[in-house]
Amino acid sequence: MFQYLIRRLLWAGVLFIAVTMVTYVIFFLVPASPARLAAGKTATPERVEEVEKFLGLDDPIYIQYGNFLKRLVIDRSLGHSFTNRRSVNEEIFRAAPITATLVFGGIILVLLVAIPLGIFSALKPHSLLDRAAMTYVLIGISLPSFWIGLVLAYLIGFKAQLTPIAGYCEVFTVPEAATCGGVGQWAYHMLLPWLTLAIVVAGTYVRFVRAEVMETMNQDYVRTARAKGAPERQVMRSHILRNAMLPVVTIIGMDIGILLGGSIFIETVFGLPGLGRTAYESIQNFDLPTLQGVVIFGAIAIILFTLIVDLMYAWIDPRIRLS
Amino acid sequence: MAPLLQVNDLRTQFRTDDGLLQAVDGVSFNVEPSQVLGIVGESGCGKSVTCLTIMGLNDKRNTESSGEVLFRGEDLLKASPKRLREVRGNEIAMIFQDPMTSLNPVHTVGKQLSEAVILHRDVSRKEARARALELLEAVRIPRAERRIDDYPHQFSGGMRQRVMIAMALINSPDLLIADEPTTALDVTTQAQILELLKQLQKDFGTAIIMITHDLGVVAETCDDVVVMYSAKVAEHADVDEIFERPQHPYTWGLMGSLPRLEVVVDRLQQIPGQPPSLLNPPNGCRFHPRCPYTMAVCKEKVPVLTKVPGDVFHEQACHLDPATKEREAAKLLAAVTGVGA
Numbered sequence: 001m002f003q004y005l006i007r008r009l010l011w012a013g014v015l016f017i018a019v020t021m022v023t024y025v026i027f028f029l030v031p032a033s034p035a036r037l038a039a040g041k042t043a044t045p046e047r048v049e050e051v052e053k054f055l056g057l058d059d060p061i062y063i064q065y066g067n068f069l070k071r072l073v074i075d076r077s078l079g080h081s082f083t084n085r086r087s088v089n090e091e092i093f094r095a096a097p098i099t100a101t102l103v104f105g106g107i108i109l110v111l112l113v114a115i116p117l118g119i120f121s122a123l124k125p126h127s128l129l130d131r132a133a134m135t136y137v138l139i140g141i142s143l144p145s146f147w148i149g150l151v152l153a154y155l156i157g158f159k160a161q162l163t164p165i166a167g168y169c170e171v172f173t174v175p176e177a178a179t180c181g182g183v184g185q186w187a188y189h190m191l192l193p194w195l196t197l198a199i200v201v202a203g204t205y206v207r208f209v210r211a212e213v214m215e216t217m218n219q220d221y222v223r224t225a226r227a228k229g230a231p232e233r234q235v236m237r238s239h240i241l242r243n244a245m246l247p248v249v250t251i252i253g254m255d256i257g258i259l260l261g262g263s264i265f266i267e268t269v270f271g272l273p274g275l276g277r278t279a280y281e282s283i284q285n286f287d288l289p290t291l292q293g294v295v296i297f298g299a300i301a302i303i304l305f306t307l308i309v310d311l312m313y314a315w316i317d318p319r320i321r322l323s
Numbered sequence: 324m325a326p327l328l329q330v331n332d333l334r335t336q337f338r339t340d341d342g343l344l345q346a347v348d349g350v351s352f353n354v355e356p357s358q359v360l361g362i363v364g365e366s367g368c369g370k371s372v373t374c375l376t377i378m379g380l381n382d383k384r385n386t387e388s389s390g391e392v393l394f395r396g397e398d399l400l401k402a403s404p405k406r407l408r409e410v411r412g413n414e415i416a417m418i419f420q421d422p423m424t425s426l427n428p429v430h431t432v433g434k435q436l437s438e439a440v441i442l443h444r445d446v447s448r449k450e451a452r453a454r455a456l457e458l459l460e461a462v463r464i465p466r467a468e469r470r471i472d473d474y475p476h477q478f479s480g481g482m483r484q485r486v487m488i489a490m491a492l493i494n495s496p497d498l499l500i501a502d503e504p505t506t507a508l509d510v511t512t513q514a515q516i517l518e519l520l521k522q523l524q525k526d527f528g529t530a531i532i533m534i535t536h537d538l539g540v541v542a543e544t545c546d547d548v549v550v551m552y553s554a555k556v557a558e559h560a561d562v563d564e565i566f567e568r569p570q571h572p573y574t575w576g577l578m579g580s581l582p583r584l585e586v587v588v589d590r591l592q593q594i595p596g597q598p599p600s601l602l603n604p605p606n607g608c609r610f611h612p613r614c615p616y617t618m619a620v621c622k623e624k625v626p627v628l629t630k631v632p633g634d635v636f637h638e639q640a641c642h643l644d645p646a647t648k649e650r651e652a653a654k655l656l657a658a659v660t661g662v663g664a
Contacts, residue, residue: 224427230438238430242427242430318428
């Protein structure tokens with residue numbers, strides 16, 4: 001177990017280096033000058049050069065990368081934004097909880113929809129409900145999240161006026177200039193983003209749960225359970241679902257990791273100041289330190305949740321625990 | 324004494340994409356209390372489906388059954404799902420072919436055994452566990468008190484089948500259906516499991532329906548034998564009788580394909596051809612395309628199960644005349660036992 005953890009952490013280190021390096025390389029391949037952007041439109045060439053020196057952009061790329069690593073390891077700092085000099089650490093810590101609430105709320109909604117729908121579809125394949133569910137799956141998988149987000153904002157937010165169209169409310173530290181605040185307002189503003197995320201993600205899960213349940217239903221041990229005289233409800237709960245959910249747990253864990261790295265489209269559509277929006281803005285402004293911060297956070301989230309899934313798997317599947 | 328189980332003219336058909344499949348076609352037999360009945364036949368002859376129908380375990384969405392399954396006089400085909408659940412695992416229990424896949428991998432064997440008790444008895448978890456332990460010891464699992472909390476994957480195939488047997492017998496059922504209980508096991512383990520079943524059958528007084536394709540298993544364990552071919556009963560007799568006076572060419576074929584230690588043969592006899600498709604069975608006697616004795620009548624008329632003259636119970640369904648049968652049976656017996664060969 002301990003050895004396993006060490007191995008996983010070493011792999012995480014390798015992954016970290018790879019991810020940050022790729023971000024650096026891509027960033028420097030883009031023909032743009034962050035210094036010029038940072039210096040402003042009216043800056044003289046001398047001024048731009050000065051800014052370049054100040055930001056360290058005149059060094060060769062490997063030196064810059066080395067400096068970045070040194071700063072990260074020794075000062076535990078992701079550096080400062082090119083555009084507004086704010087600490088990237090602070091920016092990530094501000095934005096991450098917003099993305100996290102979007103992701104976890106959305107995933108809970110996904111499970112609430114996908115598990116029952118998947119089970120019913122599996123129990124009555126080719127029924128009306130199953131066909132409807134499969135149509136929905138197709139829609140959920142095919143349509144992009146920003147389109148669904150915009151349509152929901154238009155229909156539910158604008159036409160029906162049931163929810164806000166966009167915007168975010170702080171729960172605890174409400175700024176003075178804010179128009180709203182508190183848990184109720186926060187949840188009210190998160191409704192549409194959650195719904196959008198759920199619609200986009202749940203499709204795959206309905207399909208997945210359906211397939212897993214159908215496969216598990218035909219297992220010999222399910223017949224054994226019936227031969228014991230177990231009622232259908234118990235057969236479903238204790239024998240089918242307990243087994244069918246094993247692979248679902250894996251996918252959820254990985255999806256949470258990926259989504260935490262930034263749900264750029266949903267956050268942009270609904271104006272949520274989370275990691276996705278931070279990433280989007282930092283790309284537009286060629287703000288490498290901030291972008292790098294989001295990428296690192298995303299990588300850590302994925303590594304962490306894959307690890308959590310692996311540990312959980314060992315807990316829920318005895319075959320893995322003991323071998 | 325009234326029979327424990329009376330199966331009368333049982334028919335089961337499946338709706339498949341290719342049409343109706345008649346998996347059991349007019350099967351009848353009785354099981355007396357504490358009797359061991361063997362059902363023998365090739366794969367796909369309907370022996371497993373017969374037993375799944377008795378248990379009410381076929382998928383109701385695509386299965387239809389008719390006839391009667393009288394268990395102590397009560398027709399199980401007409402019983403409510405609730406009543407069937409009471410019967411299953413309590414009065415009639417079943418063990419399956421493949422012990423590797425028949426136990427749930429995520430629960431300990433103790434939990435799976437206790438579940439069977441709790442479903443039918445008003446007992447505490449502790450009492451159920453005690454009963455589970457008792458049964459694990461009865462099926463001779465070494466260090467049962469420690470192994471009760473192990474998971475199925477920690478057991479070998481033979482041990483898992485012992486667990487399955489323990490689970491089936493845990494509520495002391497009157498009837499145990501064993502669907503090829505030794506097929507998936509290696510030969511030495513097979514012998515142990517059969518020995519165990521025989522012993523437990525004596526101890527518990529349980530009647531057993533033993534489904535198998537192995538005549539050796541039949542000879543060792545059964546009192547009566549039903550030979551099934553293509554969803555129908557070909558021959559039904561007392562076990563000694565069927566080995567001494569087999570009447571059906573299909574039974575001869577099965578016996579001819581048994582390996583014998585004491586007789587030197589170049590090749591084992593085999594029944595030529597494949598079992599017929601149940602979607603589109605041949606006319607007349609279903610065995611006629613593979614039968615070496617086929618006559619014109621076999622292709623047209625379905626043979627009915629008739630009593631063989633004699634003191635011992637014996638029924639067969641073949642058009643061949645009795646004289647030929649006696650002669651061929653004697654020839655076959657001489658060949659397989661080596662007497663007069």
